[in-house]
Amino acid sequence: MLRNNATSWGAVAKSFHWIMAALILAQITLGLMAVAWRLSPTKIQLFFWHKSLGMLILALLALRLLWRLANATPLLPADMPRWERSAAHASHVLLYVLLILLPLTGWVINSAANIPFRIFRVIPLPAIVEPDKPLAELFARVHLSLIVVFALILTVHIAAALRHHFVKRTTVLVRMLPERWTT
Numbered sequence: 001m002l003r004n005n006a007t008s009w010g011a012v013a014k015s016f017h018w019i020m021a022a023l024i025l026a027q028i029t030l031g032l033m034a035v036a037w038r039l040s041p042t043k044i045q046l047f048f049w050h051k052s053l054g055m056l057i058l059a060l061l062a063l064r065l066l067w068r069l070a071n072a073t074p075l076l077p078a079d080m081p082r083w084e085r086s087a088a089h090a091s092h093v094l095l096y097v098l099l100i101l102l103p104l105t106g107w108v109i110n111s112a113a114n115i116p117f118r119i120f121r122v123i124p125l126p127a128i129v130e131p132d133k134p135l136a137e138l139f140a141r142v143h144l145s146l147i148v149v150f151a152l153i154l155t156v157h158i159a160a161a162l163r164h165h166f167v168k169r170t171t172v173l174v175r176m177l178p179e180r181w182t183t
């Protein structure tokens with residue numbers, strides 16, 4: 001089943017969720033390593049992969065959101081309290097918003113720092129702001145602050161998924177897992 005239905009996520013939405021989750025965790029690791037590494041060719045390589053993967057994540061997110069709009073969204077369990085529904089909805093919206101803002105702020109840093117860049121050495125990344133060193137420094141701080149917020153929401157997201165599965169024993173986690181694991 002490729003498409004979502006009223007009770008479960010389809011294979012396309014599941015693939016987007018898990019492939020992007022893996023890429024995002026790799027992306028955070030690459031960012032932290034790139035910043036911490038001493039100035040050397042390895043540091044430049046780490047930034048090359050960080051920036052390329054970050055733009056890939058932005059492109060995948062656009063496709064994911066289009067697919068989401070073209071599909072039904074599975075309903076949450078009927079007995080779920082109102083506050084939990086609102087919290088789930090708000091945290092999903094925030095995760096999506098942050099996944100747009102993170103690459104965009106990274107792109108601003110790169111443009112303001114006036115660094116010519118080709119995504120995966122192929123696609124030239126156009127500058128979205130004029131060269132401006134103080135702006136690059138400001139956006140590096142914004143990028144980091146967004147990561148902190150993202151990490152907090154992600155922790156709540158994962159804790160909520162595990163609570164649904166192991167404590168409340170709902171189908172919420174199972175219906176996001178690959179079908180062959182659950183049948």
Ligand code: HEM
Nearest residue numbers: 028031032035051054055057102103106107109110140144
């Ligand atoms: C989902 C996408 C992204 C995530 C999760 C992410 C995450 C991170 C993390 C964890 C760091 C290290 C912490 C810090 O800011 O000091 C970082 C740094 C950085 N990222 Fe990203 N990033 C993303 C996209 C991008 C993109 C698309 C670009 C550029 C095109 C970019 C450029 C940078 C730069 C230049 C730094 C170093 C900032 C500094 O000098 O402190 N990032 N990122």
Ligand code: HEM
Nearest residue numbers: 017020021024025068074092095096158161162172173176
């Ligand atoms: C970087 C990592 C992750 C990100 C960015 C992420 C993001 C999201 C987003 C945005 C949604 C909402 C889908 C939608 O309504 O369109 C979602 C759903 C979901 N996520 Fe994650 N997720 C991540 C990791 C995880 C992990 C590790 C788990 C499990 C332990 C998990 C479990 C779930 C479940 C069960 C749903 C479905 C909720 C429902 O049916 O309403 N996620 N995720």
